[in-house]
Amino acid sequence: MAIKWTEQMLDYIRRQAPNHSHRHIADDLSCMTGLEITEGMVRSTTKRYKIKGRDCRFRHGSIPANKGLSIPSHTNSVATQFKKGSKPTTWLPIGSERIADGYVQVKMTDTGYPPRDWVAKHRLIWEAHNGPLPDKTMLRFIDGDRTNIRLDNLLAVTRQENAVMNRWLRVNDMPEGGLISLHLMAKIKIKASQRKKEFS
Template sequence: MPHRYSAEEKEFIKNNVKGRSNDELLKMFNDRFVLNLTKSQIAAFKKNNRLSSGLDGRFKPGHIPFNKGKKGLMCGGKETQFKKGQRALNYRPVGSERVSVDGYIEIKVADPGKWRMKHLVLWEEANGPIPKGHCLLFLDGNKLNVSLDNLQLITRSQLVRMNQNGLISTDADLTKTGVIVAVILSKIGERKRNRKGANSI
């Protein structure tokens, strides 16, 4: 679910965007509002609101590189280079969670940097792989409510029927009823196609 920025959050970004990278702005924002937004979400907000940090990543005329004259020292020199086996400062261990740009909770399942949507991992641990042509539906429409009680396996054709007929609700019980209606509509559609095929022979 995309983040809805409050007036205070919007004003904070606008007041602090100048002279700061997306990483710096993101940390300030998450710390200030106790959130877990991603860098791509901050970048998207800046783009949508035509905000610029004023940084272009290039050195200004007359700038003297900090490692000038230090032969063979790149990326800050020997003292700041990664040592063999040393992890990056932003390393996140297996089992860590984050929220994707699309609003899904992702969980890190392996190194290096392998992430999967948490609801898929949870479902497969309890029920095995999701069959081809099927998908999981959040019964209350909340992608952040990742629990087996809130997930239902349906076919993609049933999902299409539900979207077409407005059968997905924020009320889990109503959505369950919508799944039943979608099954009925799918069966009616199949029978009509079968009859049409039989009559054309």
């Protein structure tokens, strides 16, 4: 039911809104007018007439009511809490290996942050023989098997070359000669594009 808001009703809302909830104001107005006024009606009216309501934000410098108080734990929660120095059942020591997203990973540190602790083993093998992997370069598996981390199965490609190779594979089959041939084709295509820009 639509409510015709009188100036007296709006004035009452303006005076009450800074200190009372919409539900409280709605109940008061319902009693005063005999109309069925809901919390939602009051809320929409304050928005329509741009009436400011209660500011419930925690002001800068305010002190929380529970500051300095020790909140006791529930009896059942204490029994299941991690004790200081305890480790989760999934914890593994440094040097452990695992398979994640199809890749073999080795645990190198124990910070508790998996992306930092676990390193791809195929990258460690490649860098042990070739030095740090250059910037914007990644490793691909020649036979497509991510668990085959032998050095002769790892191919270093730039991210630009990898993008060209992936675009080819979306519409074509793997060329004869496999990934190595596809890598060579990508390098030729990139070089040709660079030369074309130079002469255009």
